[in-house]
Amino acid sequence: MVTDQAARPYQDEDDDDSWEPPSRRLSRGAGELMLTLGLVALLFAAYAVYGKAWQIEAEQAQVEARLDHTWAAPPGEAAAPVPGQPLARLHIPRLHRKWAVVEGVTQADLRKGPGHYPRTARPGEIGNMAVAGHRIPSVFWDLDRLKPGDPIVAETRSAWFVYRVTSHREVLPTAVEVIAPTPERPDAPPERAMLTLTTCNPKLQNWQRLVVFAELVRAQAKTDGRPPELK
Amino acid sequence: MMRVAHKRLAALGFAQIALGAALAMGALAATAPDAPAARHVTAGTLTIGLRALADPGAEHVLVEGGAELTPEGGVRFHAADGAFDPHTGDAEVDYEGTVRFVAGDKTVVISQPHLRIDGRNAVVRADRVTVAASPSPSPADPEPDPSPTPSLLTSPPVAADLVRLTMEAPQVTGLTVRWTGTAAAATPSPSADPTATSGHSPSSTPEHAAENEAEPTPSASPASLLTARLAQDPPVSVLLTLSAAAQPNAQLLLSESGTPSPSASTSASGSTSPSASASTSASSSASPSLLPCPSPSASPSASASASASASASASASASASASASASASPNEDDDESPSPSPSASPSPSFSPCISSSASPSRSHTPSTSYSNTNTNTPPASGGNSPTPSKSPSTVYETYTAPVPGGGGGDDPELAKTGDGFVAPLAMLGLFLVIGGAFTLRVARRGGYALGEL
Numbered sequence: 001m002v003t004d005q006a007a008r009p010y011q012d013e014d015d016d017d018s019w020e021p022p023s024r025r026l027s028r029g030a031g032e033l034m035l036t037l038g039l040v041a042l043l044f045a046a047y048a049v050y051g052k053a054w055q056i057e058a059e060q061a062q063v064e065a066r067l068d069h070t071w072a073a074p075p076g077e078a079a080a081p082v083p084g085q086p087l088a089r090l091h092i093p094r095l096h097r098k099w100a101v102v103e104g105v106t107q108a109d110l111r112k113g114p115g116h117y118p119r120t121a122r123p124g125e126i127g128n129m130a131v132a133g134h135r136i137p138s139v140f141w142d143l144d145r146l147k148p149g150d151p152i153v154a155e156t157r158s159a160w161f162v163y164r165v166t167s168h169r170e171v172l173p174t175a176v177e178v179i180a181p182t183p184e185r186p187d188a189p190p191e192r193a194m195l196t197l198t199t200c201n202p203k204l205q206n207w208q209r210l211v212v213f214a215e216l217v218r219a220q221a222k223t224d225g226r227p228p229e230l231k
Numbered sequence: 232m233m234r235v236a237h238k239r240l241a242a243l244g245f246a247q248i249a250l251g252a253a254l255a256m257g258a259l260a261a262t263a264p265d266a267p268a269a270r271h272v273t274a275g276t277l278t279i280g281l282r283a284l285a286d287p288g289a290e291h292v293l294v295e296g297g298a299e300l301t302p303e304g305g306v307r308f309h310a311a312d313g314a315f316d317p318h319t320g321d322a323e324v325d326y327e328g329t330v331r332f333v334a335g336d337k338t339v340v341i342s343q344p345h346l347r348i349d350g351r352n353a354v355v356r357a358d359r360v361t362v363a364a365s366p367s368p369s370p371a372d373p374e375p376d377p378s379p380t381p382s383l384l385t386s387p388p389v390a391a392d393l394v395r396l397t398m399e400a401p402q403v404t405g406l407t408v409r410w411t412g413t414a415a416a417a418t419p420s421p422s423a424d425p426t427a428t429s430g431h432s433p434s435s436t437p438e439h440a441a442e443n444e445a446e447p448t449p450s451a452s453p454a455s456l457l458t459a460r461l462a463q464d465p466p467v468s469v470l471l472t473l474s475a476a477a478q479p480n481a482q483l484l485l486s487e488s489g490t491p492s493p494s495a496s497t498s499a500s501g502s503t504s505p506s507a508s509a510s511t512s513a514s515s516s517a518s519p520s521l522l523p524c525p526s527p528s529a530s531p532s533a534s535a536s537a538s539a540s541a542s543a544s545a546s547a548s549a550s551a552s553a554s555a556s557a558s559a560s561p562n563e564d565d566d567e568s569p570s571p572s573p574s575a576s577p578s579p580s581f582s583p584c585i586s587s588s589a590s591p592s593r594s595h596t597p598s599t600s601y602s603n604t605n606t607n608t609p610p611a612s613g614g615n616s617p618t619p620s621k622s623p624s625t626v627y628e629t630y631t632a633p634v635p636g637g638g639g640g641d642d643p644e645l646a647k648t649g650d651g652f653v654a655p656l657a658m659l660g661l662f663l664v665i666g667g668a669f670t671l672r673v674a675r676r677g678g679y680a681l682g683e684l
Contacts, residue, residue: 038663
């Protein structure tokens with residue numbers, strides 16, 4: 001009788017039917033911990049993509065307003081672009097997107113939207129206007145969908161500059177010659193007006209850069225209305 | 232019985248924790264963007280100007296073994312094996328093929344170039360041998376005497392840094408990588424004369440006499456002359472096709488050359504090393520590209536002598552490796568080449584393969600020459616000194632190109648437009664969620680199965 005009791009201590013349903021072996025509690029605790037941590041990790045990863053995208057959209061609203069305010073004011077002297085301040089507007093009709101491009105490519109600048117590499121050409125200039133943007137849904141997420149021939153329109157205070165995509169390339173982050181005035185020959189002087197967009201590649205990672213080259217095909221004054229590419 | 236069940240459940244709990252931790256670590260390690268594995272090179276070419284490779288004044292140029300001449304005055308080698316690290320942009324490729332430059336009574340044979348790209352710097356290294364009396368390797372005579380007399384062997388085969396290149400950044404398109412570059416400087420032929428200790432008289436080295444004008448040091452004048460001529464050369468282009476999947480062996484190849492490994496046996500153990508040991512080559516002919524001696528006629532005695540020479544020069548025994556290198560013929564794979572016969576060589580064994588003697592030095596020297604010190608220190612002894620090295624295990628020097636400002640840690644980079652942690656973090660979270668749900672499920676089901684609820 002005693003040995004029988006000792007062998008089956010929890011057959012007695014009256015006192016502790018909720019008793020569990022500690023090993024099962026341990027397993028359950030570990031499982032719950034893993035589940036919780038996994039959910040936290042997933043949520044943070046989602047925030048890193050969509051939360052930042054949302055932040056950039058909110059910043060873009062302010063930057064756009066500042067850009068419109070600047071352009072509405074009478075034109076002053078042609079000052080150098082101020083880091084962090086909007087410089088131009090970029091339209092990509094195929095992606096149904098437009099952004100106000102700020103000057104600078106630091107992380108703070110890129111939190112406001114696409115950033116213009118300092119010391120590269122400005123819109124319409126002979127040279128290479130290089131713009132970097134995050135690979136997140138509100139910025140350059142679908143940049144790989146651009147095909148050769150797709151228009152990219154840069155808008156300044158007084159003019160529209162219509163570029164057309166010529167090619168794209170995946171390079172290592174150290175391939176800084178893609179933003180040189182002539183990417184094929186980094187030491188050559190600028191000879192044509194180009195636009196280069198860079199973003200991270202592959203999506204959600206950053207060990208490569210996706211580079212999209214475009215060349216200026218047409219310039220149009222603001223007084224002549226919107227270019228047909230944007231209609 | 233219950234206690235057994237409890238113990239099983241406890242073990243299950245710990246196993247789940249361990250599994251979760253392992254999955255987490257694995258997810259972090261497998262998807263960390265900072266450590267993408269290197270890729271094997273499946274195909275590729277190296278196109279380089281003839282002037283960058285050769286002595287001037289060659290009357291005609293013969294290619295064989297897969298190399299081909301280009302209309303621009305260059306020669307194109309096809310890749311045999313190699314690796315490319317997409318993170319750093321470094322690459323290391325072995326090519327196959329042989330180029331002969333025949334100038335008068337002197338023939339310079341350059342075979343099996345090896346390219347190492349380290350950032351913007353690259354070095355082409357190849358086996359190089361000079362044959363004094365050309366045994367008529369003319370195009371009209373495709374079958375020269377396969378067994379010339381050993382007196383034609385004026386210099387044992389040595390691996391030399393032929394050309395230094397300044398490369399532009401690689402262009403990655405899908406699985407292909409392309410570099411273009413210019414020959415920055417050429418290094419003179421190696422200084423050390425292994426025949427000096429191998430019983431040959433020093434007067435039988437007209438290569439060094441011709442190049443260095445009786446000056447024992449590898450003077451810079453041939454280099455500067457070559458550099459001047461290089462201006463007319465077509466640019467060097469390198470095209471590689473990578474394997475789709477990252478392979479740990481490729482990683483091994485790249486990392487192996489970066490770490491000093493003073494023992495030849497250590498570097499010979501890595502089968503992906505460009506300087507696969509002679510014993511490896513004789514035993515396995517799976518990848519002829521890697522074999523320093525692709526001849527299927529490698530006899531057991533040949534492999535025995537080759538491995539003996541490897542161990543001999545690994546132990547820096549001068550006399551042993553000298554005899555081994557003297558026994559090697561300068562042509563690695565074909566019978567129709569004007570190969571001096573090793574029959575009269577001091578080595579007691581016949582070695583039909585150039586690399587069986589060169590492999591200890593080949594595997595030895597790159598392991599230290601590309602270290603980050605950027606010094607010209609030769610691997611084993613003072614071969615950089617003006618006097619020729621007495622040790623045959625250091626038959627050539629290594630010239631490490633000075634970093635022109637690009638090789639530092641603070642390279643300019645394109646703007647960082649993404650977070651590398653997102654994909655690993657999402658993968659980790661997914662693993663944790665799945666593992667946690669699995670653990671919960673198992674813990675509950677165990678209770679049901681044992682009837683304990």
